Amino acid sequence: MLKKTYETVVIGGGIIGCSIAYYLAKEKMDIAVMEAGKIGTKTTSAAAGILGAHSEINDDFSVFYPFAKASQAAYIELKEALYEQSGIDIGYREGGILKLVYSQAEKQNFNYLLKQHTVEWLDEHRVKELEPSISSNVLGATYIPDDVNVLPDQTCHAFIKSAQANGASFFENNQVFEIVNKGGNYLVKTAQGEVEAKYVVLATGVYGNNLFHQLGLAERVSPVKGESLIVSHEQQLLKHTLFHNGSYIVPRNNGKFIIGATMMENDWSHTVSLKGADFLIKKAKKMLSSAGKFTIEGVTAGLRPTTFDRRPFIGVHPEQEGIFIATGHYRNGILLAPATGQMIRDFILGKEVESKLTEAFRLDRRQHIIV
Numbered sequence: 001m002l003k004k005t006y007e008t009v010v011i012g013g014g015i016i017g018c019s020i021a022y023y024l025a026k027e028k029m030d031i032a033v034m035e036a037g038k039i040g041t042k043t044t045s046a047a048a049g050i051l052g053a054h055s056e057i058n059d060d061f062s063v064f065y066p067f068a069k070a071s072q073a074a075y076i077e078l079k080e081a082l083y084e085q086s087g088i089d090i091g092y093r094e095g096g097i098l099k100l101v102y103s104q105a106e107k108q109n110f111n112y113l114l115k116q117h118t119v120e121w122l123d124e125h126r127v128k129e130l131e132p133s134i135s136s137n138v139l140g141a142t143y144i145p146d147d148v149n150v151l152p153d154q155t156c157h158a159f160i161k162s163a164q165a166n167g168a169s170f171f172e173n174n175q176v177f178e179i180v181n182k183g184g185n186y187l188v189k190t191a192q193g194e195v196e197a198k199y200v201v202l203a204t205g206v207y208g209n210n211l212f213h214q215l216g217l218a219e220r221v222s223p224v225k226g227e228s229l230i231v232s233h234e235q236q237l238l239k240h241t242l243f244h245n246g247s248y249i250v251p252r253n254n255g256k257f258i259i260g261a262t263m264m265e266n267d268w269s270h271t272v273s274l275k276g277a278d279f280l281i282k283k284a285k286k287m288l289s290s291a292g293k294f295t296i297e298g299v300t301a302g303l304r305p306t307t308f309d310r311r312p313f314i315g316v317h318p319e320q321e322g323i324f325i326a327t328g329h330y331r332n333g334i335l336l337a338p339a340t341g342q343m344i345r346d347f348i349l350g351k352e353v354e355s356k357l358t359e360a361f362r363l364d365r366r367q368h369i370i371v
């Protein structure tokens, strides 16, 4: 049952909303999460779960990369804390990523990455020692041990159970239709009734444009659909994640592998096409010569929420100080969930947030770009 008032209402029960609820509930805030459908079943459950701070971020080494690395590092303690509080193992799998390189020109792209002390260049022979079934025409690989992976469903549910242990409430099948500013508080109109809150957080992924519009926000979030294959094999064909040009094969801690993912701009459907599956199979075979041996266990499609500059929106509404936004995490929702949850917690508690982060992720940054 909904109460009449909460300190904070979080809209959206994906990994970002659940992480925010976790960090706020730990501070003994009174939180309710409103999810339009079933918690953690949309983009979150279609994610591969790669914590790819190094492998995904290659064009902003001053702000975004350190933010992503901090979020990745947060998982090291978080996995224990979440297990203690929820009893859920988030499937943190070590091993890291081999970013495969097929030409000298491709290798040049990794010059910056290779300066990082945890990142190492492996020639073809060393790659084959680690992964004997790797495709034969590989030149080498950038080896990134820190880019581990987790199980997104388990991680989301570990956040939920731990937040519940600290008093947070979660409401499924509870779409939010409207947020009304009542001069100090907000009236949140939901399918299950109306509640008042001092703070409202939109962690709506790609599904929040109607609320953005109502709240007078000029920005919109659009999808880049990712289709993936869930596969298995009785033998362990692969120990490390293989990655090339945005595609990957991820060995998970549950015995399955994820072959992902397509990049379908502005595709709002949740279906997986034969064309998408064909693309993924070709990519997998290019990386791993034995990929044809995998058995297909299932397919997934998730809508990556994307902003105009592919950076998340994490910040306060430009005109309403009780409304916060946390969306647009694009390919990196699982990776960035802890750092986003901490940042929103700090905004709400009035703690200091690094100004370079506030500036980089503010909602109205488009108007502040100096050309």
Ligand code: GLY
Pocket: 048, 049, 050, 226, 260, 261, 304, 330, 331, 332
């Ligand atoms: N994080 C990988 C992807 O979105 O495909």
